[in-house]
Every structure is written in C-alpha cells, then in structure tokens.
Amino acid sequence: MDVVVHLISGIGGEQDTSFAIVENLLDADADIDELVVVAQSQGIEAVTAGGETEHKVRSLLDAGVSFVACRNTLDTMDLDESDLVDGVDVVPEGAVEVIRLQTEGYAYLRP
Template sequence: MTAERSDVQTVFHMIEGDEESMDRTLTLAGNLADDDTVDVDSIVVLAQAEGIDPLTKGGHGESEVQSLVEEGVSFAACSNTMEMMDLEESDLHDGVEVVSSGVGELTRLQNEGYAYIRP
C-alpha cells in the first residue's frame, strides 16, 4: 500500500511523568519528523504537568529534545505548570516556547487543524 502525501500538522500531548511515556512521546514525534511519506508542515510537542520534565535543562530525555528541536519539531511548555512547579523560562531548553495554558494551546491548535496525539 502506497501512502499518499499530504500536509500534516500534529500536536503530541506530553502530560505523564513516567519515563516510558515521555520516551514514547519523543520517539513518536521523531518518527513522524523522519517519515518521508508524509509532508509534515508542523509538529508540536506540548508539555504540561509531570510531562514537562524533558523540556527542562537536566531533565529526562533532554538530548532527544535538543535533537528534535534541530529537526524542526516545536516544543511548548504550559505556564500554569511552570508556575505550579516553580520553574522559570531559564530552566527550559533553548527553543521551548512558553504558552499561557496547555489546554488553551491544545484547543487553539486543534481548531487550526492539528491532529491530536496523546501516546
């Protein structure tokens, strides 16, 4: 079966704090970025709650996050989560955007046609 090429916008929701879940989310985002049968327009990994850890300096999976940023994957961190966990923007990797709320950003992206994936 040959896959048709189409423009794709996808948001991965990283909310769980266990390492397996975070690794799975980052792996799937990378797999999509590397899939040459799909014309990927935009990939966003939105992190909130305990899922924010890989976006922090020294967090689990930080090298994978940096590699994905270099591949063009966007990362967004929920400011409500950051406040709750006493994190500052300086605690995040370069290239991570802070959004006002995770649920608001997910709603906005889905309204813009992004596919929602929560591994």
C-alpha cells in the first residue's frame, strides 16, 4: 500500500498529528510500500531547516519516508531549496503532486 500525507497546516498540533500518523504507519503491521509527505502552504514550515520539527523530518527521512515541498509555496514565502531540511525534494505544485499520487493509487491522509 502507498500513502500520501498532505501537510498544509502551520499549526503545531496539526503538524505533530501528521508526524505521529506517519510514525504510526511505519510502526504498524501494515503493508506500506511507499510513504510520501507533501508539504505545502503553512505546512512548509515543518520541513524548513532549523525549525522545530527538523529532527522529526530527518528521522523519518532516515526511515525511508519521502518528503516533497511545493515550489509555489517556496516562491510565495521567499524561501529557497537550501532553506529546507536536506533530503526534502521539491515539486512544482503540491496539490498537483497529491493528485498525481492519488491517481497512481496512493491513499490520501490529511490530519
């Protein structure tokens, strides 16, 4: 099973919930093949280097979770790829990436 988690909130509690869900999916006895977190809008803060959740992102990257950030959001917030945690990829548009993954059969989760 493939899963995409859509991280669009800048609210700490919602970000914490998103990370907890990802960790639970990794720990569960589920047949997870691919797990992707798409960060967009205020959710981009969660994948920014030096942020409060950098250690969580690094840990999840090490566990095989893929993270992608929305280029449109980076441009809107005047951020560069170098502002992201190492290992976070960039896609042109986060919503389009979520839709693309869903059409490929990924289950969609948005806490």
